[in-house]
Amino acid sequence: MQSASLRQELIPEISIDTAAGFDRTVSATTAVREEHRGFDRITWTARSTGWTKRYRVDVHERHVTFAVEAEGSGRVDTVRYFDAIADNGFREHFALTKHFNDRGRTGPRAYSTGSPISFSQVLCPEPNSHAQQLIRPHEYAQVSVNADLDYNGGNFVADPGLLAFAVTTDPENEWWALGLATTPGNHAFSEFEYLGGEDFALSLNCWGALEAGGTFAPPAIVLTPAPTAAQALTGYVDVLRDDGLVPRVRRDEAxxxxxxxxxxxxxxxxxxxxxxxxxxxxxxxxxxxxxxxxxxxxxxxxxxxxxxxxxxxxxxxxxxxxxxxxxxxxxxxxxxxxxxxxxxxxxxxxxxxxxxxxxxxxxxxxxxxxxxxxxxxxxxxxxxxxxxxxxxxxxxxxxxxxxxxxxxxxxxxxxxxxxxxxxxxxxxxxxxxxxxxxxxxxxxxxxxxxxxxxxxxxxxxxxxxxxxxxxxxxxxxxxxxxxxxxxxxxxxxxxxxxxxxxxxxxxxxxxxxxxxxxxxxxxxxxxxxxxxxxxxxxxxxxxxxxxxxxxxxxxxxxxxxxxxxxxxxxxxxxxxxxxxxxxxx
Known part of the structure; x- marks a missing residue:
């Protein structure tokens, strides 16, 4: 994405890890551009170790949507956005000795390449006990329906908050929201994470409890720019409402x-x-x-x-x-x-x-x-x-x-x-x-x-x-x-x-x-x-x-x-x- 103050490269991948292992990219086709009424669409296909994928990027006047449909099956563990593991040359760490003492695991980010960081601040809209809403790009943030006491003293005061983050390199003039767009009935995840480091990625936790088969469409990512973080997040919610992804209600208030x-x-x-x-x-x-x-x-x-x-x-x-x-x-x-x-x-x-x-x-x-x-x-x-x-x-x-x-x-x-x-x-x-x-x-x-x-x-x-x-x-x-x-x-x-x-x-x-x-x-x-x-x-x-x-x-x-x-x-x-x-x- 590119704007007046921010030029941000995003790796165009949505990786779907399952109980069978990490999703690793094998190949991809050349992208094709199509003109539609009101927006342009860019499409391409890709093949990974677990899925055959059809990607699309829809470029509208005020927002961009990045989505994938994947053919395959498995118990979905995590979905990673703007983050990829190449199958070529992949070698998994030897867990028997590496984790013999800590009984832990090596996660996908130890092997993956995320998107380079061009922004200077990240806003997490979900409150937490430490009121730590603004973080630096190399840090971690989370929006969750659960309470994670390892994260800023616990984030159980909003369950969940807005499923989005906002990033900026010029806080006084421009922000971009990066939020989830999910069809009703398909919020089969607990957490939406910002994963910082030398590069960054976004991730969903599905715990291996989401059983996918046939065509699987994980939540899309919506990107909306605005002069302030609040306006960028408002634009994101407006997209959800306009696309029928969240309910419009009229309450009879007593x-x-x-x-x-x-x-x-x-x-x-x-x-x-x-x-x-x-x-x-x-x-x-x-x-x-x-x-x-x-x-x-x-x-x-x-x-x-x-x-x-x-x-x-x-x-x-x-x-x-x-x-x-x-x-x-x-x-x-x-x-x-x-x-x-x-x-x-x-x-x-x-x-x-x-x-x-x-x-x-x-x-x-x-x-x-x-x-x-x-x-x-x-x-x-x-x-x-x-x-x-x-x-x-x-x-x-x-x-x-x-x-x-x-x-x-x-x-x-x-x-x-x-x-x-x-x-x-x-x-x-x-x-x-x-x-x-x-x-x-x-x-x-x-x-x-x-x-x-x-x-x-x-x-x-x-x-x-x-x-x-x-x-x-x-x-x-x-x-x-x-x-x-x-x-x-x-x-x-x-x-x-x-x-x-x-x-x-x-x-x-x-x-x-x-x-x-x-x-x-x-x-x-x-x-x-x-x-x-x-x-x-x-x-x-x-x-x-x-x-x-x-x-x-x-x-x-x-x-x-x-x-x-x-x-x-x-x-x-x-x-x-x-x-x-x-x-x-």
Whole structure:
């Protein structure tokens, strides 16, 4: 690609590695140019060790698309863009001795030639715990539906973010977005990676779980230029929408959706001393915060809010109001009368949402779950990638299998009971979707014989879409809050939460949260934004962010007495800041 400030050579290859080995280029034909109405097309064919490929580059006025159709078969492990391994002269490293001690593997980039680097900066639009959005070209970046704790402290606050990166050599004047263009139903991957080094490549992780046969068309790459990174990313999303690759939606917004939200999780964490402010540093980790999701505690939260004269609209009952995560059965020991609690708030003109972890398999039969088998793993899993799933033992349940009819029927029944208004129902008003980063995605996944074998981003979208559909069938004005600032999820959420604020600064989170809000609006300009509010690193940061929230989206309060991170107490001065901000919302 070439523009006023950037001349970037891209190796015109899309390599498809499988369980059988790395994809290596054997030969290619001369490219042919064709003129079409509105764009020019360049085509050629190539042969590799695993595939026969038909490439095309479509050059439009405002964007370029690079795609391939491949004939062949195999369990797809990775898809590499602008990166190639020549078959001629290839010799694989001798793993027996090379990896005898580390039990690791040699990846394809040890053998491949990537594209030369002509840009000076790379922007990753998906937030991470270190707020490390701008990187140098030789570094690594990742957009993922999972949580990789090896990557900038964890990238589980957006699951996933925009599936694109932006590059520049002149940050004040020109950027190029390089993003994925995927047909609906085919987001069968967990991560989109920028692989830096002496040269660069882009890559998808499919874990050897994607079974390709006949004609296989991996996601295309769309390149869009613009004066700013935000405009380049917006142009990329516009291409997806114009090409029908992401849904266009029109939501019937209920007025109450726009009112301030209070979530009890921050108060639960303060009481549990999650951050060990009051406890001895020797106190081990525990689940005390979960045990404090009780009716008595939430009645106290409501009373404190009333005493502070805070005119909120929605209360979120956070984790963990249930006995078993997969069954979503109310723990009547801690919530003896949830329906009565909801009814009392309704009489006060307020609404109630319930926390919902979609992948929880606790209490469900193993046959209804995606499981883990080390014997099926193509490669070892990095510790950071595996952390969201703990240390699984053979046969462990990774998450529910949303493709199974009995799983879908159970979810529908759960939602009808919890959101329904009929006799014996709870009559809650919606759901806060959390822990999407537990979407099945690692080496060693095992599916049942009746499974549709969904994993990664496609599984995350499907489970959230199904939850959304079931909620709307039960209660048309139900509010579904997701955590996926990605245009593909527009038909599966009414509001997107900006994510947990694991800030790298103690004095302010405003710049970080403004960036998150900006990326969410690029992904879907019509979606409402839950500004979140946990954890805040200091009272000063809380005050600043509380005042700024209405400019970013719907205000969200997580604390009613103290901050869990510092122990600082909220006073009348602080509640006055919230009241003033909420009046402007």
């Amino acid at each position: 007025p109450w959706w726009h009112r301030p939200i209070v979530c009890g999780w921050g108060h639960q964490c303060y009481q549990a001393d999650l951050f060990r402010i009051r406890s001895s540093p020797e106190r081990p980790r525990d689940n005390a915060a979960y045990t404090l999701c009780t009716q008595v505690n939430y009645q106290d939260i409501v009373a404190r809010l009333d005493d502070a004269k805070l005119q909120y609209g929605t209360l979120v009952i956070d984790a963990r109001w249930f006995l078993a995560g997969g069954l979503k059965n109310i723990d009547t020991g801690r919530w003896p009368d949830m329906a009565g609690f909801v009814d009392r708030l309704h009489r006060q003109g307020r609404r109630v949402l319930l926390w919902w972890g979609p992948w929880d398999a606790e209490g469900l039969p193993a046959g209804e779950c995606v499981r883990w088998s080390p014997d099926e793993a193509l490669h070892p899993n990095r510790a950071g990638r595996q952390a969201k799933f703990g240390t699984p033992t053979p046969g462990a349940k990774l998450g529910i299998d949303i493709t199974l009819p009995q799983v879908r029927a159970r979810i529908r029944e759960q939602i009808q009971y919890l959101l329904g208004s009929g006799p014996g129902c709870v009559n809650a008003d919606g759901l806060k979707i959390d822990h999407q980063s537990a979407s099945p995605g690692l080496y060693g996944m095992v599916f049942g014989t009746a499974s549709g074998k969904l994993f990664g981003i496609e599984a995350a979208h499907e489970i959230q879409r199904f939850i959304y559909m079931a909620a709307k069938e039960t209660k048309p004005d139900a509010l579904i809050i997701g955590q996926s600032p990605n245009p593909y999820f527009a038909d599966a959420q009414d509001m997107v939460r900006l994510g947990d604020i694991y800030a790298h600064r103690q004095d302010s989170v405003l710049a970080e949260m403004t960036f998150r809000a900006d990326m969410a609006r690029i992904a879907d300009p019509t979606v409402l934004i839950d500004t979140d509010g946990w954890p805040l690193p200091s009272l000063a940061a809380w005050r600043e962010y509380t005042a700024a929230q209405p400019a970013l989206g719907v205000p969200s309060l997580y604390y009613v007495s103290h901050l869990d991170t510092t122990g600082e107490s909220l006073t009348e001065r602080d509640f006055a800041i919230a009241r003033k901000a909420w009046r402007s919302a």
